[in-house]
Amino acid sequence: MTFRAAEILSRVDLVACEDTRRTGLLFKHFDIRNRLLSYHDHNKLRRTPEILEMLKQGKRVALVTDAGTPGVSDPGFYLIRAAIERGQRVVPVPGASAILSALVVSGLPSDRFTFEGFLPRRQGRRHKRLVSLKDEMRTMVFYESARRVSKSLSEMLELLGDRNVVVGRELTKRHEEVIRGRLSEVFAELAKRSLKGETVVVVAGNERRD
Structure with missing residues (x-):
């Protein structure tokens, strides 16, 4: 603070x-x-x-x-x-932001990015959202709960293809952790663990040039 x-x-x-x-x-x-x-x-x-x-x-x-x-x-x-x-004045008081913190430490392009928030809970809607992002060329930032992050990485690997990803856990806090690699590598790593805390997932955009 x-x-x-x-x-x-x-x-x-x-x-x-x-x-x-x-x-x-x-x-x-x-x-x-x-x-x-x-x-x-x-x-x-x-x-x-x-x-x-x-x-x-x-x-x-x-x-x-x-x-x-x-x-x-x-x-x-x-x-x-x-x-x-209602015409009330709203004043921002900047503080910790998981989105920007994760983006900065990701090492992925940050000049243009898209924040996607939390993926839908229902599998059908979640898959539809991910498929719609397959050709997105900007770096993508997601929020995800620690207990669902492995499942989300698995679905990203299946629907987006194997690409670079960074998972930030408890950013700016005492137990901060940053895990980097390909989707396949990070998924394999986290599938063996039980994560706790706030989690941010930063995924590389599609590098294909038509």
């Missing part, structure tokens, strides 16, 4: 977060004392009007996520869009 982020989180009137317990531990580490309000996928429809009313009253609200940057593959997007639609 940056000094600026810690200062802002100390000064605002309310901090909306996915999990008050996890954010509470973070606040304890940085000696931040402030009010926390849970905001996640299961309560966003109820919480959003509450937070918008606070903003209307002139209150300052910060939004944090369990990991990474709010609004990127998490429910923060819903609140941010609602606040903008």
